[in-house]
Amino acid sequence: MELADLVGYAFIQRALLAGTLIAALCAVLGVFLVLRRLSLIGDGLAHVTFGGVAAALILRVEPSAVTVAAIPVVLLSSFGILKLTEKARIYGDAAIGVVSSLGIATGVLLASAAGGFNVDLFSFLFGSILAISSNEVVIAVILFVVVVSAVGLFYNDLFAVTFDEELARSSGIQARRINVVLVLLTALTVVLAMKVVGILLISALLIVPAVAALQVARGFRATIIWAVVFSVFSVVAGIFGSFVMNLPTGATIVLLNIVMFVLAYVFRKTVLARRINRGRGDARVAPL
Amino acid sequence: MTPAMSVVDLRCRYGSSEALRDISFEVHVGDYLGIVGPNGSGKSTLIRAVLGLVPVEQGSIELFGTNLPAFRTWRRIGYLPQRLKYADPHFPGTVDEIVRLGLLAGKKFPKMSSRADDEAVARTMEFMGISGIRRQPVGELSGGQQQRVLLARALVGGPDLLILDEPATALDPETRGNFYSLLSDLNRKQHTTIILVTHDTWSIGQYATRFLYLDKKVVFDGTFGAFCQSGEMTEFFGEYAQHQICHRHHGEKRGADGTR
Numbered sequence: 001m002e003l004a005d006l007v008g009y010a011f012i013q014r015a016l017l018a019g020t021l022i023a024a025l026c027a028v029l030g031v032f033l034v035l036r037r038l039s040l041i042g043d044g045l046a047h048v049t050f051g052g053v054a055a056a057l058i059l060r061v062e063p064s065a066v067t068v069a070a071i072p073v074v075l076l077s078s079f080g081i082l083k084l085t086e087k088a089r090i091y092g093d094a095a096i097g098v099v100s101s102l103g104i105a106t107g108v109l110l111a112s113a114a115g116g117f118n119v120d121l122f123s124f125l126f127g128s129i130l131a132i133s134s135n136e137v138v139i140a141v142i143l144f145v146v147v148v149s150a151v152g153l154f155y156n157d158l159f160a161v162t163f164d165e166e167l168a169r170s171s172g173i174q175a176r177r178i179n180v181v182l183v184l185l186t187a188l189t190v191v192l193a194m195k196v197v198g199i200l201l202i203s204a205l206l207i208v209p210a211v212a213a214l215q216v217a218r219g220f221r222a223t224i225i226w227a228v229v230f231s232v233f234s235v236v237a238g239i240f241g242s243f244v245m246n247l248p249t250g251a252t253i254v255l256l257n258i259v260m261f262v263l264a265y266v267f268r269k270t271v272l273a274r275r276i277n278r279g280r281g282d283a284r285v286a287p288l
Numbered sequence: 289m290t291p292a293m294s295v296v297d298l299r300c301r302y303g304s305s306e307a308l309r310d311i312s313f314e315v316h317v318g319d320y321l322g323i324v325g326p327n328g329s330g331k332s333t334l335i336r337a338v339l340g341l342v343p344v345e346q347g348s349i350e351l352f353g354t355n356l357p358a359f360r361t362w363r364r365i366g367y368l369p370q371r372l373k374y375a376d377p378h379f380p381g382t383v384d385e386i387v388r389l390g391l392l393a394g395k396k397f398p399k400m401s402s403r404a405d406d407e408a409v410a411r412t413m414e415f416m417g418i419s420g421i422r423r424q425p426v427g428e429l430s431g432g433q434q435q436r437v438l439l440a441r442a443l444v445g446g447p448d449l450l451i452l453d454e455p456a457t458a459l460d461p462e463t464r465g466n467f468y469s470l471l472s473d474l475n476r477k478q479h480t481t482i483i484l485v486t487h488d489t490w491s492i493g494q495y496a497t498r499f500l501y502l503d504k505k506v507v508f509d510g511t512f513g514a515f516c517q518s519g520e521m522t523e524f525f526g527e528y529a530q531h532q533i534c535h536r537h538h539g540e541k542r543g544a545d546g547t548r
Contacts (some may be wrong), residue, residue, distance in 0.1 A: 035380075156389075156398075170341060
């Protein structure tokens, strides 16, 4: 089957549109999260999403509405992580661990009470982008606009807080408010991303494009652009590749992201290393 | 004239231990104040308290006549912190991007860059001699180069008050001397008020117009010359310690040449 034929299918079109938007969102937020050592927040929130999804399914919420139903649960949990870090005097990774365990344990109990795992729950665990509905595509478009607008409007503050939170605060930047913005945007994105790669692999979509971009990019803005390129390429190639080779789409997307990372790493160690050393020789710092 | 900074009866605490007590002093516009003291004397805590970065248990702080909680014109203040957290070799931000951050304090939401910003950034990088590395990620720079980038970040907004916490530690001896001279020039020619925290007592004694010795409380506030000749300080420190503070020794000799 030709690629052009594939694009003719409505479900492939929906998958490509939603997948591209979600990949771009994950890549942008991933750069901030990775550099702020909050990489695993996606994993934690995804586990909470599992609890939310199990609750929605047990309450017999329509499968197509489960994504929307999980949003408040994940937003509340993201607040929980921030509050635990601030008030309970524990580190961010430990706070993520606490909330993450709560989500998984609740999800397992609810699934067990409902008589075990069913097909719907499995589709959320492992992703089912090829089965994405028109409504979910609309939600993806709306959230994409919301998240990209928010990142655009707060870009400079987000960058300043990512570079050094204390330095940002000394410039009058409300670092706490910026942290809330970042975590809320991540929560929204995680809920969307569970349709693409599934709850178990969401953190890969947030982390891997960012770390791949960090291998090759020189500049903060450039890192974001590279992360988006890697992420979107992996999702698009993953959708086509998995369909043609009859592979699970979520896992294919994640493995392609890892391939991008390895290629970027090799590029850095070979071509880029030579260029950087040459640049260091050329770039002079004038005496004060 | 309204002082640039006024601190009255300040007390700060870290958990159960007291970091600062009964701190009162004023910094007048045009002052060049050197704050010195032994390790753990509360120098950095004092700086962080006046910037609102640590909670104050008691007392008041005013910046340019405004009480700290109500102070909003952060563009008037440039800050160079002590710790090099940003020495993360993986941080991708370029010199240009980092210097530009210094302009955010003067901007209103959504804080977009303008052409005037580009010019201010280019001018400051030129002034600090870092134009040649403008596209280089800060993580790839040496400690001394990073310090210059951060000073450029602190200066780019044209602050009225520059606060520097141990700024010369990562600089080589020659650059360190030039760095102190540069601060003196800023103070004399551009009337920038400067507060500088340092261990380098002899050097700061040569450059600063005022000298504040801190040991959880203010031990001395006056000129360096007066400190060195003060019988009260001789009694407080003992002759040997006062001599160590007031005179250049081998360790410090490597750190600054003392030329103005």
